[in-house]
Every structure is written in structure tokens, then in C-alpha cells.
Amino acid sequence: MFRFLFQSVLSLLPAYISRETLTTLRKLLNSILFPFHFLIFMAQPQPQPQIQLQSHDPPPFNPLQPSVPISYPIKTLKDLASRAYFDSFHYPFNKSTVSLQNAAFELPNRPRILVCHDMQGGYVDDKWVQGGSNADAYAIWHWYLMDVFVYFSHNLVTLPPPCWTNTAHRHGVKVLGTFILEWDEGRTIANELLSTKESAHLYAERLAELVSALGFDGWLLNMEIELDVKQIPNMKEFISHLTQTMHSLVQGSLVIWYDSVTIDGDLQWQNQLNEKNKPFFDICDGIFVNYTWEENYPKLSAAVARDRKYDVYMGIDVFGRNTYGGGKWNTNVALDLLRKDDVSAAIFAPGWVYETKQPPDFETAQNRWWSLVEKSWGILQKYQKALPFYTNFDQGRGFHISIEGRQVSNASWNNISSQSFQPFLGFNDDPNSDTVQVLVDFKEASYSGGANLTFKGTLESDAQFTARLFEGELLSGDSPVHVSYSVKSKENSLLGLIMEFSSPTEGRKLVPITAEGTDQFLGKFSHIIVLDQVQNASGWSILEGEIEMNGYTITGIRAICYRPDPVDLAHGPAQYFAMLGHVTVKTAGQSSYFPPSSSWLVKGEYIKWTSGSEGSKILSIKISWGLLVRIFLHFPKYNVYVEKLAGKTFLNRSGRQETTYEYLGAAYVQAFYVSNLTVPSGVDSLKFIIQACDDTGSIQKLDDSPFFQLDV
Incomplete structure (x- = not known):
């Protein structure tokens, strides 16, 4: 008993004392307690038969049985x-x-961390491979x-x-x-x-x-x-x-x-x-x-x-x-x-x-x-080192998930796999010293994933605020560079990007990339790129265009906050608010290609049905997929949906069939386990849809995506 008590205490000490001290204490404890351990054991009364109470503990983990995928160690x-x-x-x-990219295979010849x-x-x-439900999880x-x-x-x-x-x-x-x-x-x-x-x-x-x-x-x-x-x-x-x-x-x-x-x-x-x-x-x-x-x-x-x-x-x-x-x-x-x-x-x-x-x-x-x-x-890693470059500022946790500006889930979640390239945001001990604060925001709407980059504060009509976002070593090559990004902002709050280009012969150039209000940049920059702007249904502005900087390397991306020219702020505070939803940089030739649904094989395995309440059923199933013909295509992520099909056809006001897709999660391998899906009575079949996402942030249209259909 005493030995168990002391060892229990020792097991809690590593968080407070060093390993060497703990080892010394353990050796001392063993030397003190060993002579008494046998005497204590002999003095104990023999145990009497007891009635065994029924246990409600869950069964021990069996890695051979289908269940929500987890990560776990090998213990023997x-x-x-x-x-x-x-x-x-x-x-x-x-x-x-x-x-790893090729450039990261060899460790750099410098001090490392x-x-x-x-x-x-x-x-x-982090053990939940398909993601957990804790928006406050460590990352x-x-x-x-x-x-x-x-x-x-x-x-x-x-x-x-x-x-x-x-x-x-x-x-x-x-x-x-x-x-x-x-x-x-x-x-x-x-x-x-x-x-x-x-x-x-x-x-x-x-x-x-x-x-x-x-x-x-x-x-x-x-x-x-x-x-x-x-x-x-x-x-x-x-x-x-x-x-x-x-x-x-x-x-x-x-x-x-x-x-x-x-x-x-x-x-x-x-x-x-x-x-x-x-x-x-x-x-x-x-x-x-x-x-x-x-x-x-x-x-x-x-x-x-x-x-x-x-x-x-x-x-x-x-x-x-x-x-x-x-x-x-x-x-x-x-x-x-x-x-x-x-x-x-x-x-x-x-x-x-x-x-x-x-x-x-x-x-x-x-x-x-x-x-x-x-x-x-200082900074040890500069990323990325090859195009395309894509980020949606996702940190792998949040309170909702959006896809192309449309919210598909309002549940709390965590999955570090979903982290995109993280910005090099500086930390300011005195937040009042900057007119505009920059933060990764999980609460406001996102364009993609569960976060956006928010810029908020005050900004006068003739002022500009810039913030470092990324430092990289992206060789643009001999073809134009295609840039796109998404913005949602309040009136008179404009947000653009500044691309930093470097060349051994031409030196360093800063190029603003934006859609409007560029007069104030004249005389400050040698190049100004005006992008096309499209508004999507969720209120996000999508800006895109091309830059020809042949032979240059993209060494940095900054954000620039500014006002339209002219703007009258005399009758109120100069409040500024804008959100950056995503940034994509790619060569003009890096277009997205998604094989049609007929090119895929999708199957369901480990199908298990149980009864639910009010005539419903509960389903668990493993969905897996792959291309029928091996071609060199890699999709880093797949969104998984289910469509619950009823015998009766529901039409909307336009006379078209009403389609409701339920977002189930994201997969980073070509498999997804659906656990305890409730299927209401009246549903005749389930259509599981696998939506491929490429490394530019583009996604396959749901109508063209592969699927697996299961009769209920």
C-alpha cells in the first residue's frame, strides 16, 4: 500500500522536478521500502470472496474492429x-x-531548432484522425x-x-x-x-x-x-x-x-x-x-x-x-x-x-x-518554395467550416491536418501602438475552412497599414503568375496585397495588387496591378489577375490596408474592418483538373445498421475510393457529404428538385469512416459524395464528384 502510494506520487512529479531527481528518489524509495514490503504483505489478512458487481465500463480497445479512426502507440x-x-x-x-518538398530533405547547415x-x-x-470536437484544442x-x-x-x-x-x-x-x-x-x-x-x-x-x-x-x-x-x-x-x-x-x-x-x-x-x-x-x-x-x-x-x-x-x-x-x-x-x-x-x-x-x-x-x-x-523556414501556393489561414480548429464562402457546418471542431500555410504574423506587446490589429479569427465568417485573417482598428483617410504575411522563395519562372484572393470588408475599408519580387540583376520590387482606389499608390510603387473583382453569393469579393515578372523570385507577401480615394471620414470615427479569406499564387499553366465521377471506384465496407428512435436507423460504414486508372494526380483533401434520398421528390419554388447535402467531414487519405449516422424514417437511400480538393484551393463540383449509394 505504502509503496503504491509513493509510486503514485512519483508519477505526478515529472511535471515539477527533473528526471535525474526523480530517478534518485525512486532508487531511494525502493531501498527503503523493500525490507518492509514482505512483512506488510504477510501481515495482511487473506481476501474473502466478494460479490462481483456488474461493470458498465466500455469494452477494451480492439484495433481490429471498425470504429472511429484514432492514432495510438505500440506498447509491447x-x-x-x-x-x-x-x-x-x-x-x-x-x-x-x-x-516534404525536395528542398527540406537535407537539414540546413546552420544552428537548428x-x-x-x-x-x-x-x-x-490529436488522436482523432478525422478530427475531434474541441475548438480549443492545442495546436x-x-x-x-x-x-x-x-x-x-x-x-x-x-x-x-x-x-x-x-x-x-x-x-x-x-x-x-x-x-x-x-x-x-x-x-x-x-x-x-x-x-x-x-x-x-x-x-x-x-x-x-x-x-x-x-x-x-x-x-x-x-x-x-x-x-x-x-x-x-x-x-x-x-x-x-x-x-x-x-x-x-x-x-x-x-x-x-x-x-x-x-x-x-x-x-x-x-x-x-x-x-x-x-x-x-x-x-x-x-x-x-x-x-x-x-x-x-x-x-x-x-x-x-x-x-x-x-x-x-x-x-x-x-x-x-x-x-x-x-x-x-x-x-x-x-x-x-x-x-x-x-x-x-x-x-x-x-x-x-x-x-x-x-x-x-x-x-x-x-x-x-x-x-x-x-x-x-530569427526566421528559420521560408515557405513555400514551389508554386502553387495556397492558404486559407486555417489553424486546424474552429467553430464552423465554410467552403467557397458558404458555411457547411456550425459545429466546433479540431483537426491539425487541415492547417494551411500559417502567416508570419509579428507579435506586438503593446496592441495600442498599431492602428490596425491583425489576427487569425475563428468567430467571424470564413471563406474556406474555419478561420480568416482579420484586420480591425482605426485608419485615417490618407493612411496605409501593412502587415507581413509570408516570406518565401517562390521562383515565378518564365510564365505569368496568377494571383487570387478573397476579401469581405465594411464600407470604406479596402484590403490588398503587396507582392515582393527579387532578382539578382534587377534587385527588389514591391508590387501592390488590388482592385480599386489605387491613385494613392502612384509615385510610391513602380508597378501596380489592378485585378478583376467578382462578388459571390456569400458577400465575399474574389479578386484575381496575372503578373508578368519573368525570372523573379517571390520572396514575400504582405497585406495593405487603405481607404478609397477620396473618402470622407469627418463625421465619424475612422473604423477599419476587413477579412482576408484565402490567397492563391500559381503559374498561369497550373489549371485545376478533376477526373469525372465515372473515373473513380467508390465502395462501402464494414456496414453496420442498428435501430434508432421513432423509426430511424443508425448507420456506421467505411467509405473508400480511388481512381480506376493510375494517373499522376494527388488531391491533398476530400470533403465528404451525404445526401439522404426519400421516396417522394421534394420540389422548391422554382419547380426543381430540392437537394440537401450534409457535410460529414474532411479526409486526407482515400477513406472515411462514418460513425453512428442517423437515418430518419422515410429515407430510401443514402448517397455519399466525395469532393476532391486540389493544392490551389479549387474544389470539384458536387454534381461531378464520385459517390457511393446505399439502399436503406
């Missing part, structure tokens, strides 16, 4: 060796479908400030949910899972893992296979156990074989060692790269140094690493557990030192902002905290 070596994960119903849903995500044991809101959107993202939990094999891989890859960031051995159970697992050279190779190959199949980029190896020194050769075999197998299977893959067990088998965190852990560093792609280092350790580690100093990632614990500088709102203290000493950084648990509910709200606190990183290290 047996399951890893047997490849049981690939037999799971959930496996096909967990594949990442966004690949690795971000290790550790939150509440992992697999929280990261400062991808331009990191190079590598690690998904961490305390399970044996932590597989990153595909939502993280999809959005990180979209932004040029690599994603690693975690393989961890810890505590007494970890030592037992190590005995099997390292029993022979062949066993070490087997498990290394199983881990590499998972990376290749699921589409992420490698592993963080965290061996926080003591080993017999005789096991070290096979540990090195495991690391080396995993690294080599990964490199042969997955281009640009990484294996990073965590500073824990030493080459002597002792669990002694070195907090630097030295002779105790360098043999492991030498046979993989880098080391994540424990976060309780001292001021001179980064410089010492760089000297040991020599020409691989950027592969040394010095740990920083954002919770501040014995970390240099104290973490939290002083995380930049450690970052400043690492930048000066020219080594890489590993930021552990930036979700501290979310978990500790930093004021005034998550969005503001998150933007403020990451601004410390940007001020210390």
Missing part, C-alpha cells in the same frame, strides 16, 4: 515484432499524405521557427498522429516519433531487444518499416535505463542498423539519440556531448542533450562534435525544471546563449503555455512565447 515488443499494427483497422487512416511535443501523456485531441502554428518536430510520450513506440506530420511537412519541418525504454519495465524490454545482434537488427527494421509506411521521418531514441556493459555492443548495433536502414528507406530521415545511458551502461545524464555518449552520437544523426546543462557546456559540446556541431541539440525544458535560464517566459535566455555558441537547440514541452493556462488566453500567450524564439533566432 511482441506487437512491434509481429507487425500487428499493420493488421489494425486504423492503420490506413494513420498514413501521412503530405510529403528541434521542438519536442510532450503533453498530458500524448494522444489527446502549433509557428512552423517557420523550427526545423524538426518530435512527438513524445512515455509509451514504448510513439507513432506521431498523421495530423502533425501532414502540417509539419507542409511547412518544411521533419517529424520524428519516439522509442523509449524507462524504469524497470524498460530494463526487461532491453534484455529482449539486446539479447543478440539479430534481435537488435530485427527491432530496428520494424521501426524503420513503420516510418516508411506511415510517412514520418525518423526516431528519437530515449534509453533512460541502466544497462549491463555487455549489452552496449548490441545497443550500438541497434542504433547503427536503425540509422542505416532508415537512410536507405526514407530520404532525409533522422535518428537522434537522447543523452541518458552512457557507453559504460550507467544512467547518468551528461548534459553535454563528451566521451561518455559520443560513441552513440557517432553512429546516428544527432544527440538531444539533457536540459540541465551549465553555461560552458554548449561550447564544450561544439568542440567535441567538431564539424557536426549543428547535430548537437542542447535541451531546454520550457517548464523550467533545472534548465539553464529557467525556461517559461525566460526560455530566450538559453536560446540566446546557444545561438552565440553556434549549436542547435531542442525545446522540450512548449505546450507549457497551454497546459498552465497562461493569461490572457491561449492564442495571445502562444504568440507572445514564440515571439521570444523569433527575437532570439
Whole structure:
């Protein structure tokens, strides 16, 4: 009882004390309690037979049975060796479908930032592959400030949910899972893992296979156990074989060692790269140094690493557990030192902002905290590097979903896979210093997805306000560049874009792109592009046109807020309000093509009917689809609808058949699981419609989309 109580307390301490202290406490606890444990056990009365009460707990999770798709870890070596994960119903849903661009395969030759995500044991809101219902779910959107993202939990094999891989890859960031051995159970697992050279190779190959199949980029190896020194050769075999197998299977893959067990088998965190852990560093792609280092350790580690100093990632614990500088709102203290000493950084648990509910709200606190990183290290990622470029400012959560300005759902939701390119918005500690505030807004109407970029504040008649949106390296080539964007604004509030072009011979040019009120730009810019403007049914203005800047590179996109010329603001406050719904930049030749419905095969599987109330039925079904002929077409997203068809035909006032499509969700693989769909009495059949979306933001017309029809 006492042992269980103490261990329960210890299990809560990692959020407050360092790993080294926790390990010392555990050893002390075991040494104190062991002599008493046997006596306490013998003194306990024998248990008497008891009446078993009926349990209402849900049945244990069975990965072979159809259910709402989730992400989950592998918890035993047996399951890893047997490849049981690939037999799971959930496996096909967990594949990442966004690949790294070629430019992101090799890590840059500079100091880098690795971000290790550790939150509440992992697999929280992000475990729901098709999305959850928590609009306040945790998310990261400062991808331009990191190079590598690690998904961490305390399970044996932590597989990153595909939502993280999809959005990180979209932004040029690599994603690693975690393989961890810890505590007494970890030592037992190590005995099997390292029993022979062949066993070490087997498990290394199983881990590499998972990376290749699921589409992420490698592993963080965290061996926080003591080993017999005789096991070290096979540990090195495991690391080396995993690294080599990964490199042969997955281009640009990484294996990073965590500073824990030493080459002597002792669990002694070195907090630097030295002779105790360098043999492991030498046979993989880098080391994540424990976060309780001292001021001179980064410089010492760089000297040991020599020409691989950027592969040394010095740990920083954002919770501040014995970390240099104290973490939290002083995380930049450690970052400043690492930048000066020219080594890489590993930021552990930036979700501290979310978990500790930093004021005034998550969005503001998150933007403020990451601004410390940007001020210390600057921008690390510029995206995108190839056309087309498309963003709808979606952060992967919200309170509604719109498609081309029409709201299709008013339910709260979260799905990080839906994140489009995130803007490089600056953070201002004094919001009153800017006349116009810029924010990603989830409450106001969106043109696409669940958010828009809102500009609101005050702006005088002759004033202009600009805001950085993106920094990129987009080569426009020799053909015209097609630009389109959507705006919804209040009277006298105009919103345009400024494209920044660069050329080795012609230098830098800023080109405003807008539809009206351009007289005030004359004399300030050498080029002004006036776009065509169309109003859609939902009140959004769609602006589009072409720019000929042959041989230039698009290096930035800014927003510009201004007034029409002339405008009279004498009789009221100069209130400004405008929303930017999406931005698309592509070459004139990058037109959208959607194969007709007849080109697709759509099927339904795992069909399950149950009875509902008032004569209704409840349906669960897996819908999957694919092109009948293999052609090189990739659609990053599919919207899924259902049309409930009744025997009687309902006509609207125009005498046409009334068609109502119910939005079910978005799929990022070619499958979607419909769970517990209510089918009212009187419905004769269900038509499940799969609407393809391409990488320019265009969507297939619903009437032309593939579908699966099911009789009720």
C-alpha cells in the first residue's frame, strides 16, 4: 500500500522536478521500502470472496474492429515484432499524405531548432484522425521557427498522429516519433531487444518499416535505463542498423539519440556531448542533450562534435525544471546563449503555455512565447518554395467550416491536418501602438475552412497599414503568375496585397495588387496591378489577375490596408474592418483538373445498421475510393457529404428538385469512416459524395464528384 502510494506520487512529479531527481528518489524509495514490503504483505489478512458487481465500463480497445479512426502507440515488443499494427483497422487512416518538398530533405547547415511535443501523456485531441470536437484544442502554428518536430510520450513506440506530420511537412519541418525504454519495465524490454545482434537488427527494421509506411521521418531514441556493459555492443548495433536502414528507406530521415545511458551502461545524464555518449552520437544523426546543462557546456559540446556541431541539440525544458535560464517566459535566455555558441537547440514541452493556462488566453500567450524564439533566432523556414501556393489561414480548429464562402457546418471542431500555410504574423506587446490589429479569427465568417485573417482598428483617410504575411522563395519562372484572393470588408475599408519580387540583376520590387482606389499608390510603387473583382453569393469579393515578372523570385507577401480615394471620414470615427479569406499564387499553366465521377471506384465496407428512435436507423460504414486508372494526380483533401434520398421528390419554388447535402467531414487519405449516422424514417437511400480538393484551393463540383449509394 505504502509503496503504491509513493509510486503514485512519483508519477505526478515529472511535471515539477527533473528526471535525474526523480530517478534518485525512486532508487531511494525502493531501498527503503523493500525490507518492509514482505512483512506488510504477510501481515495482511487473506481476501474473502466478494460479490462481483456488474461493470458498465466500455469494452477494451480492439484495433481490429471498425470504429472511429484514432492514432495510438505500440506498447509491447511482441506487437512491434509481429507487425500487428499493420493488421489494425486504423492503420490506413494513420498514413501521412503530405510529403516534404525536395528542398527540406537535407537539414540546413546552420544552428537548428528541434521542438519536442510532450503533453498530458500524448494522444489527446490529436488522436482523432478525422478530427475531434474541441475548438480549443492545442495546436502549433509557428512552423517557420523550427526545423524538426518530435512527438513524445512515455509509451514504448510513439507513432506521431498523421495530423502533425501532414502540417509539419507542409511547412518544411521533419517529424520524428519516439522509442523509449524507462524504469524497470524498460530494463526487461532491453534484455529482449539486446539479447543478440539479430534481435537488435530485427527491432530496428520494424521501426524503420513503420516510418516508411506511415510517412514520418525518423526516431528519437530515449534509453533512460541502466544497462549491463555487455549489452552496449548490441545497443550500438541497434542504433547503427536503425540509422542505416532508415537512410536507405526514407530520404532525409533522422535518428537522434537522447543523452541518458552512457557507453559504460550507467544512467547518468551528461548534459553535454563528451566521451561518455559520443560513441552513440557517432553512429546516428544527432544527440538531444539533457536540459540541465551549465553555461560552458554548449561550447564544450561544439568542440567535441567538431564539424557536426549543428547535430548537437542542447535541451531546454520550457517548464523550467533545472534548465539553464529557467525556461517559461525566460526560455530566450538559453536560446540566446546557444545561438552565440553556434549549436542547435531542442525545446522540450512548449505546450507549457497551454497546459498552465497562461493569461490572457491561449492564442495571445502562444504568440507572445514564440515571439521570444523569433527575437532570439530569427526566421528559420521560408515557405513555400514551389508554386502553387495556397492558404486559407486555417489553424486546424474552429467553430464552423465554410467552403467557397458558404458555411457547411456550425459545429466546433479540431483537426491539425487541415492547417494551411500559417502567416508570419509579428507579435506586438503593446496592441495600442498599431492602428490596425491583425489576427487569425475563428468567430467571424470564413471563406474556406474555419478561420480568416482579420484586420480591425482605426485608419485615417490618407493612411496605409501593412502587415507581413509570408516570406518565401517562390521562383515565378518564365510564365505569368496568377494571383487570387478573397476579401469581405465594411464600407470604406479596402484590403490588398503587396507582392515582393527579387532578382539578382534587377534587385527588389514591391508590387501592390488590388482592385480599386489605387491613385494613392502612384509615385510610391513602380508597378501596380489592378485585378478583376467578382462578388459571390456569400458577400465575399474574389479578386484575381496575372503578373508578368519573368525570372523573379517571390520572396514575400504582405497585406495593405487603405481607404478609397477620396473618402470622407469627418463625421465619424475612422473604423477599419476587413477579412482576408484565402490567397492563391500559381503559374498561369497550373489549371485545376478533376477526373469525372465515372473515373473513380467508390465502395462501402464494414456496414453496420442498428435501430434508432421513432423509426430511424443508425448507420456506421467505411467509405473508400480511388481512381480506376493510375494517373499522376494527388488531391491533398476530400470533403465528404451525404445526401439522404426519400421516396417522394421534394420540389422548391422554382419547380426543381430540392437537394440537401450534409457535410460529414474532411479526409486526407482515400477513406472515411462514418460513425453512428442517423437515418430518419422515410429515407430510401443514402448517397455519399466525395469532393476532391486540389493544392490551389479549387474544389470539384458536387454534381461531378464520385459517390457511393446505399439502399436503406
